[in-house]
Amino acid sequence: MHASWSQHLRLERFAGALLPLIAVAGALLIGAVVLVLLDKNPTEAYREMVAGAFTNKNGLADTFVKAIPLLLVGLGIVIAFRASVINIGAEGQLIVGALLATFLALELGERLPGFMVMIICLLGGSLVGAGWAAIPGYLKARLGVNEILSTIMMNQVAIQVGFYLLRGPMIDPEEIAAGTNIPHSARLPRTTDLPRFTDVAKGLGFTESARDLEMSGLSGELYGLLVEPTRLHLGLFIAIILAILVYIFLWRTTIGYRIRAVGLNPHASRYAGIRVPRYIILSMSLSGAFAGLAGALEIIGLHHRMFEPLAVSAGYGFSGIVVALFGKLHPLGVIPSSILFGGLLVGGDKMQRAVQVPQVFITALLGLIVLFVVSSEIWSQQRASRQTSEPAPPLEAEAEATA
Amino acid sequence: MNEGLSVLAILIGIFHSGLRLATPYLYAAIGETFAQRSGVLNLGVEGIMLMGAFSGFYVTFKTGNLLLGLLAAAAVGALMGLAMAFISVTMKAEQGISGIGLYLFGLGASSLLFKTVLGTVEGVRGFPELNFCLASLGGDSSFCLNQIPVIGPIFFKHSVLVYGAFALVPVAWWVLNKTTWGLSIRAVGQNPQAADSLGVSVARVRYFTVSLGGLLAGIAGASLSISLLNIFQEGMTNGQGFIAVALVYFGSWTPVGVLAGALLFSLINALQLWVQVLGLEIPSDVAVMLPYLLTIIALAFPFKRALQPAALTKPFQRGES
Numbered sequence: 001m002h003a004s005w006s007q008h009l010r011l012e013r014f015a016g017a018l019l020p021l022i023a024v025a026g027a028l029l030i031g032a033v034v035l036v037l038l039d040k041n042p043t044e045a046y047r048e049m050v051a052g053a054f055t056n057k058n059g060l061a062d063t064f065v066k067a068i069p070l071l072l073v074g075l076g077i078v079i080a081f082r083a084s085v086i087n088i089g090a091e092g093q094l095i096v097g098a099l100l101a102t103f104l105a106l107e108l109g110e111r112l113p114g115f116m117v118m119i120i121c122l123l124g125g126s127l128v129g130a131g132w133a134a135i136p137g138y139l140k141a142r143l144g145v146n147e148i149l150s151t152i153m154m155n156q157v158a159i160q161v162g163f164y165l166l167r168g169p170m171i172d173p174e175e176i177a178a179g180t181n182i183p184h185s186a187r188l189p190r191t192t193d194l195p196r197f198t199d200v201a202k203g204l205g206f207t208e209s210a211r212d213l214e215m216s217g218l219s220g221e222l223y224g225l226l227v228e229p230t231r232l233h234l235g236l237f238i239a240i241i242l243a244i245l246v247y248i249f250l251w252r253t254t255i256g257y258r259i260r261a262v263g264l265n266p267h268a269s270r271y272a273g274i275r276v277p278r279y280i281i282l283s284m285s286l287s288g289a290f291a292g293l294a295g296a297l298e299i300i301g302l303h304h305r306m307f308e309p310l311a312v313s314a315g316y317g318f319s320g321i322v323v324a325l326f327g328k329l330h331p332l333g334v335i336p337s338s339i340l341f342g343g344l345l346v347g348g349d350k351m352q353r354a355v356q357v358p359q360v361f362i363t364a365l366l367g368l369i370v371l372f373v374v375s376s377e378i379w380s381q382q383r384a385s386r387q388t389s390e391p392a393p394p395l396e397a398e399a400e401a402t403a
Numbered sequence: 404m405n406e407g408l409s410v411l412a413i414l415i416g417i418f419h420s421g422l423r424l425a426t427p428y429l430y431a432a433i434g435e436t437f438a439q440r441s442g443v444l445n446l447g448v449e450g451i452m453l454m455g456a457f458s459g460f461y462v463t464f465k466t467g468n469l470l471l472g473l474l475a476a477a478a479v480g481a482l483m484g485l486a487m488a489f490i491s492v493t494m495k496a497e498q499g500i501s502g503i504g505l506y507l508f509g510l511g512a513s514s515l516l517f518k519t520v521l522g523t524v525e526g527v528r529g530f531p532e533l534n535f536c537l538a539s540l541g542g543d544s545s546f547c548l549n550q551i552p553v554i555g556p557i558f559f560k561h562s563v564l565v566y567g568a569f570a571l572v573p574v575a576w577w578v579l580n581k582t583t584w585g586l587s588i589r590a591v592g593q594n595p596q597a598a599d600s601l602g603v604s605v606a607r608v609r610y611f612t613v614s615l616g617g618l619l620a621g622i623a624g625a626s627l628s629i630s631l632l633n634i635f636q637e638g639m640t641n642g643q644g645f646i647a648v649a650l651v652y653f654g655s656w657t658p659v660g661v662l663a664g665a666l667l668f669s670l671i672n673a674l675q676l677w678v679q680v681l682g683l684e685i686p687s688d689v690a691v692m693l694p695y696l697l698t699i700i701a702l703a704f705p706f707k708r709a710l711q712p713a714a715l716t717k718p719f720q721r722g723e724s
Contacts, residue, residue, distance in 0.1 A: 148503075365511070
């Protein structure tokens with residue numbers, strides 16, 4: 001009897017993990033119908049997508065490069081979500097992080113050692129992102145302002161701040177000299193470039209390419225990914241380490257516990273002595289810090305200069321939400337999720353070139369995936385309500401135990 | 404500063420553009436008022452507006468018939484509203500996130516359709532300005548209302564969609580406050596359990612309001628593409644759908660409050676445009692920022708928050724209290 005019950009539980013948990021996959025399959029299916037209506041071959045389009053993103057070293061490198069901001073933004077959204085705060089403002093937080101990192105690298109790049117400037121840029125980006133997010137966090141906690149709306153407005157403000165700075169104080173002097181006045185900053189000093197995988201491999205003494213070693217097929221591509229010149233930078237390590245730290249933070253520390261308690265039941269949390277407004281502001285600020293860090297990393301790891309705000313944020317603020325949802329709002333689940341969606345974005349680009357399906361197809365697909373995932377929640381909720389028939393431990397007692 | 408324009412002409416210009424620019428806000432925000440009064444927060448208005456703008460533009464471009472275009476925009480909007488109703492009422496999904504999903508879908512789908520079926524930016528002849536003229540007896544000269552000084556150029560040089568938007572406000576007020584339907588909508592948003600026990604179908608009311616909100620959001624999009632601007636561009640709504648949702652909060656969930664908010668916003672927008680036209684020494688980026696900053700400040704005003712429908716964003720489950 002007992003055995004069959006636990007077996008039943010395991011089966012349900014398995015089904016729960018499967019739901020997002022089914023949701024993506026549903027969205028891809030609708031996408032296929034749309035492709036047919038547009039006179040495109042869906043199997044060919046999807047094959048190009050997967051092949052472009054996952055089967056060669058350049059595609060893989062781009063996939064991981066896009067996974068870095070997605071993972072960081074996704075982690076931030078997970079933290080906010082755990083406190084029942086919805087952060088749609090990652091786009092703006094990423095932009096202000098990128099702007100400050102650019103400014104710091106340009107100002108300090110020539111004066112301080114490169115690695116110090118990099119650290120300052122990353123810290124500065126996180127801090128300004130946190131500050132940018134703290135505003136809607138404060139407005140929600142103290143004045144009850146809907147954070148979805150305020151963060152969306154903050155995004156627009158950040159975009160305009162970016163344009164203002166890039167057309168004025170931060171514009172590349174060469175653009176003024178040439179009279180073209182394209183709104184972008186100067187290239188950052190090369191000492192501030194975050195090392196790429198290939199730089200590290202060279203430092204470790206791996207100098208031969210896959211062809212030199214007569215490697216081919218998948219192992220050749222993987223070796224090439226790690227050793228040969230690609231755009232893949234060390235931000236990937238930073239992001240993955242942070243994902244593990246966020247997991248520890250949320251599930252193994254008192255502050256993390258309180259954030260989750262506030263999200264699960266703010267009223268019970270208040271009676272347990274948790275200052276709910278403070279934890280709402282904290283979770284929103286942490287969320288913004290991750291988005292700001294993503295912006296700083298995009299600058300020192302990838303672009304090495306700041307340009308049009310929306311081209312730098314590249315919709316990561318929104319696709320990061322999809323990544324977080326697909327990762328079941330779990331810091332470790334977000335790791336594979338970010339790689340999958342990084343691949344989807346890269347694959348969309350390849351698909352556009354191969355079968356002339358505009359890349360905005362991916363945006364529509366992301367929207368469908370969100371709709372499917374949130375709609376499928378009804379089944380996990382029904383399961384949860386069946387399971388809560390046994391009494392749960394009172395929150396106060398648990399709070400005392402952890403405090 | 405452009406010396407050729409008198410202060411009066413500039414003021415007339417600002418008020419005239421202000422009334423024009425209020426149009427999309429009014430359609431979208433009045434529609435959203437219905438949805439929110441019944442307890443559903445539809446954050447996907449921006450996406451619906453984009454699809455409405457595209458379908459209205461496309462049908463008008465292909466058939467040359469503005470009414471068909473408007474009808475198409477309304478139908479597509481209602482359909483997307485229906486989808487949102489299914490997701491939030493039947494599937495009981497988190498409304499904030501599903502709205503973002505609907506927005507992404509609308510943004511992607513409208514751009515995809517634009518790129519694949521039209522490809523380039525084309526213009527259409529949109530709804531013309533109406534002439535309110537009284538033919539004078541015997542002569543071929545006639546008197547037109549837009550000849551009245553000041554009042555004429557501000558109020559009587561607009562297309563039918565602009566007047567429709569303003570006419571919607573009293574109609575919405577009447578439906579919400581004076582009809583049985585309105586009572587049901589308010590009851591379902593305030594206390595769905597009580598409404599349910601009195602035999603009002605919570606689901607049916609919410610399906611109706613969210614679909615109606617979608618229909619009006621579709622028209623809001625079309626008002627941009629076939630009346631105000633007469634073009635379609637990717638992402639042309641530029642956050643107006645989100646501002647419309649914010650206006651419902653700002654207007655304390657009443658049509659008249661929404662009207663006040665929409666006018667305030669569109670006047671600020673008009674002012675911002677004229678600042679650019681006149682080439683004043685204010686960076687355009689700062690001017691463009693204004694409406695969004697204002698929205699944040701407006702949302703922070705705590706007055707009348709108590710009027711928020713008690714069941715807003717809460718899916719209804721019979722038997723729960």
